[in-house]
Amino acid sequence: MSEEQKPVRIRADRDVCIGAGMCVMTADQIFDQDDDGVVVLLEPEPPAQYADLVRRAVRACPSGALSLVED
């Protein structure tokens, strides 16, 4: 699918994040939590094969801190 080939760009709003860790549980290659539990992007523009996983993480995030930047 051509959709899958596009690179993904993630935006994480650290002020909105409540540290629920759903993103880390969904894709720990891409998301981490700092010592305060707040989201950290290990990979702000992950390769296309992660697109699905990233979308899942965005959907799972309870606080709305995560979004995809569509070009």
Added chain:
Amino acid sequence: MSESMTLPLHMRRAEFDPAAELAAVRDEEGVRKVRTVFGVDGWLITRFADVRAVLGDAERFSNAHQMVFRIPGMPQRTDEEIAELRAGNLLAFDPPEHTRLRRMLTPEFTVRRMRRLEPRIHDIVTEHLDAMERTGPPADLVTDFALPIPSLVICELLGVPYDDRADFQRRSGRMLDLSLPPQERAAASLESRVYMGELVARAKADPGDDLLGMLVREHGEDLTPAELAGIGSLLLLAGHETTSNMLSLGTLALLRNPEQLELLRKEPERIDAAVEELLRWLSIVHSGMTKVTTTDVEVAGQRIPAGEIVICALPAANRDPALAADPDRLDIGRDSLGHVAFGHGVHHCLGAPLARMEMRVAFPALLQRFPGLREAGPEPAFRSFNVVYGLSSFKVAW
């Protein structure tokens, strides 16, 4: 329990399923005016999208305007008394007051922290399985497995003496028991705060490396003693009553769906998906805290004025066909991502990573230890008049 008391609609169930009437509200009008446990009217929100929208909007749907303190027949409390009762209870605040408390706690519940706890949880589970095996069948899965495991875990995490469990389990039981008069529930909640206050005083004198000790060391200046006691009280309650009912009810759900159980036994790597599906399907917390509208709003086409109570029916939302196809089927093969069993928005369960860890350790260990696990009768007792749905007893053999 007063005989005249009827179970509020959002808490009615037929064993594992939300009551047919509740599902009908979701599938028909979406929102219905109901009588709440407080004896005043409120609006029941039932659809997945609406529940997520309400829980995700702390500005228009407030937790801080609690009606709990204005129940008809309750002794009138002064503002100071109310402040004392609310202090430290994350569920009773909106941002930014909520954010302040939550920020102090999130570091303790990160996924990484929880992974570090995993070996200890394994040991605790093994000890309890050993004890069941030594005593032999029948056993009560609630008192021998489901309740003691999360209780011990939260005690160690917080720094609460496990030897006090008879007392705090009795108090939690009363706080969550909706068949009791509100005065009695409030009294239990006060007792819990007094007890926790003593532990906090001890931690202040000599902070250990548990959560209470950490809070005293790192935030002792910013948190009042009442807040510290409130936080401890909430974590102790939420930490054992919830996971405990997931473990007992979840085991029964698997035994009653043998093809799902078989699949999980054959392919144990499905445990994470199975835990999520059990969370969705069982939705043991009937609703989050009731909320109060801060302005006129519209939900599912229904106008709701400012100052009204709103209740989110989590089991109805989690069985919404908009979330999952064939939603009333327990199917550990499905993707239940996005379910609201842990709530949604800023109050999304703080303990979710801990609860998930406890379940992903405890279920497989139980199934592996007792391949012949079965109901031993009498019928397991479903408990209804409670903030958290579950089983009050469940006799098993193997």
